[in-house]
Amino acid sequence: MNSIQVYHYVILPQMFRRIYHPMTNQFVWSILMSSLGILVGMNELSGETQRLQSTSFRTLEFFMMAAVMYFVMTKLVLLASSLIAKKVFKGELS
Amino acid sequence: MNLFTPLSWNDAGFILAGILNTVYISLVAIIIGSILGLLVGFIRAESNKSINVLLGGFLDILRSVPLIIQLILFTTFIGAMGYPLNPFVAGSIILSLYTMAFMSEVFRSGFDSVPENMVKAARSLGMTYLQTVRYVRVPIGMRAVFPSWLGVALSVRKDSALVSVIGYMELLRTAEQLISRTQQPLMILLGVGLFYFMISYPLSRYGKYVERKMEI
Structure with missing residues (x-):
């Protein structure tokens, strides 16, 4: 095998098996940390919630819904990642 | 005419108060969170499946x-219920719970890492159940997870900056107030960042050192 084949058939498959779970954890982490956009006035989920809250003064309801949305989002990402893992790695995750 | 008062040495006390508040709330959160995390981790390592699913679900929401x-949710909730707490108390409650959620996982893996045979050996030497916990499982399990405990503690110290959103006067909020007076954001934020770096860098190096020492 030449070096490209070595990477394609040997190194990369093993590497992805090893890093798959830490990688999905990082994905979830970056979704959660995107909520920090609230501090700089970005209009992602929390920032938009903050903006709506400041016009309607229904802080509790809006942030409750935002919390539920974040929870559902992380669960969806985890579900998708486990489905992909089943499909791609066929249960041979380390 | 100068509209802004530039940064002067008189602000040092103000910044120092912010630094002390940051250290204070981080210490409170780390200590309470570790104690609760140890308890919850122990319960999770010991208990059967149904309690584990229940506790795990609760911790999952926190995480x-x-x-x-x-x-924000907690402060508005207790405000709406009619018992407004001051920002320090509310912040340390939530930060401790958040720390607990991560610590319990760390400690649970610590308890799981103690070999079953060791516990059985301790029991057969005549130790009571509590003695095995006190003298065998806690010391051995906790030693194994010390580096990851340190990692969680450091990330909590960084997360303590978020308590500024509910109005606790910690370092970030102090810096924001100074910025709105002096209009020198770059210098102040660089200083604040340097302070966070100076605390966490030596500690994380120490964690790496301990980790390396334990591998050998």
Whole structure:
């Protein structure tokens, strides 16, 4: 095998098996940390919630819904990642 | 005419108060969170499946809702219920719970890492159940997870900056107030960043050192 084949058939498959779970954890982490956009006035989920809250003064309801949305989002990402893992790695995750 | 008062040495006390508040709330959160995390981790390592699913679900909510949302939600909730707490108390409650959620996982893996045979040997030497916990499982299990405990503690110290959103006067909020007076954001934020770096860098190096020492 030449070096490209070595990477394609040997190194990369093993590497992805090893890093798959830490990688999905990082994905979830970056979704959660995107909520920090609230501090700089970005209009992602929390920032938009903050903006709506400041016009309607229904802080509790809006942030409750935002919390539920974040929870559902992380669960969806985890579900998708486990489905992909089943499909791609066929249960041979380390 | 100069509209802004530039940064002067008189602000040092103000910044120092912010630094002390940051250290204070981080220490409170780390200590309470570790104690609760140890308890919850022990319960999770010991108990059967149904309790584990229940506790795990609760901890899962704490872990998969961003801290900033939890803080805002909690303060508005207790405010709406009619018992407004001061920002320090509310912030340390949420920060401790958040720390607990991560610590319990760390400690549970610590308890699981103690070999079953060792516990059985301790029991057969005539130790009571509590003695095996006190003298065998806690010391051995906790030693194994010390580096990851340190990692969680450091990330909590960084997360403590978010308590500024509910109005606790910690370093970030102090810096923001100074910025709005002096209009020198770059210098102040660089200083604040340097302070956070100076605390966490030596500690994380120490964690790496301990980790390396334990591998050998």
